[in-house]
Amino acid sequence: MNNNYWEIPENKLALEISNLNKYYDKDNKNFALNNVSLNIPAGSIFGLLGPNGAGKSTLINIISGAVIKTSGKVIVWGYDIDKHRKQSKLAIGVVPQELNIDAFFTPQETLNLHSGMFNVPKNSWRTDELLELMDLSDKAKSYSRTLSGGMRRRLLVAKAMVHSPPIVILDEPTAGVDVELRQKLWKYFKKLNKQGVTIILTTHYLEEAENLCDHIAIVNKGKIIANETKKSLLTKSNKKIINIKLSKNEFSEKDKNFLKNIGELIIYENQVEFHFNPNKVSTKKVIETLYNSDLDIIDFSTKDISLEDIFINMTNEYNRKI
Ligand code: ADP
Numbered sequence: 001m002n003n004n005y006w007e008i009p010e011n012k013l014a015l016e017i018s019n020l021n022k023y024y025d026k027d028n029k030n031f032a033l034n035n036v037s038l039n040i041p042a043g044s045i046f047g048l049l050g051p052n053g054a055g056k057s058t059l060i061n062i063i064s065g066a067v068i069k070t071s072g073k074v075i076v077w078g079y080d081i082d083k084h085r086k087q088s089k090l091a092i093g094v095v096p097q098e099l100n101i102d103a104f105f106t107p108q109e110t111l112n113l114h115s116g117m118f119n120v121p122k123n124s125w126r127t128d129e130l131l132e133l134m135d136l137s138d139k140a141k142s143y144s145r146t147l148s149g150g151m152r153r154r155l156l157v158a159k160a161m162v163h164s165p166p167i168v169i170l171d172e173p174t175a176g177v178d179v180e181l182r183q184k185l186w187k188y189f190k191k192l193n194k195q196g197v198t199i200i201l202t203t204h205y206l207e208e209a210e211n212l213c214d215h216i217a218i219v220n221k222g223k224i225i226a227n228e229t230k231k232s233l234l235t236k237s238n239k240k241i242i243n244i245k246l247s248k249n250e251f252s253e254k255d256k257n258f259l260k261n262i263g264e265l266i267i268y269e270n271q272v273e274f275h276f277n278p279n280k281v282s283t284k285k286v287i288e289t290l291y292n293s294d295l296d297i298i299d300f301s302t303k304d305i306s307l308e309d310i311f312i313n314m315t316n317e318y319n320r321k322i
């Protein structure tokens, strides 16, 4: 990875976004982004997670210059997009959500063409290396329109890399991609990141954010509702869940009260979920309480709260508030 001439910005931020607003309608009635402020550390794998329509693509299209913001400030690798448009564009490689490939060019021609467009000196073109990396060498000279969806996705990743940008932005990189290719792409993104590339990706797959990202911001209805390291997001809720299967779903008041004292009891048909905070109540205490109860337990499993639970809680809470 030839990244040397892109020195890390002094404040070590790949991206600084302040008070960003976007309205697509002329009378500024419906916002797509509302006062978004976000710092993305250089060297991170940063996930923008949110449901469809949250504003993720709008955000990254503004960063990459494909959509014009209504107001606010965006600084890419130290370059203000309003003042240093060219430099800020050069600092980014974008893999768009849509599979918009040049159907009449071969993958080889596509990559050569883009290298030329980014003024990469011919002796530094990475076409062969990138085709190899993306498992497309044997398709180098086929028309791109004959490529499968997965191959097109890989070609777009290669295309984003031709000018060796310090930031790569991926918009829903594995949407509609089969499991095997998804794993392969994840491995590749992690490798790129190890080489020093800052990776920003949008996704509505929680699993993707949980697997790949070290920082996660949750976007909902045009606003950032969480922005933390994955670790802190995951430890935030401090919740553990015990699933209990009972032969009969009968509780004595005594048992109910006992359990309610140390956690939250959620009763389904013949299954019970017991939620507790392991920082406040030890697992031993919970097990002892269950053991000493009159409950006829036939099965038992524990579960840590997942990013999915946190995400659902947060978006629900946010939606209730507005
Ligand atoms: P996401 O990528 O999170 O699914 P988008 O950024 O695509 O969300 O969309 C955010 C909101 O902006 C949605 O309500 C969407 O309908 C609207 N929107 C996106 N692109 C356009 C556009 N070109 N013109 C008008 N509205 C748009």
Ligand code: MG
Binding pocket: 056, 057, 058, 097, 171, 172
């Ligand atoms: Mg999108």
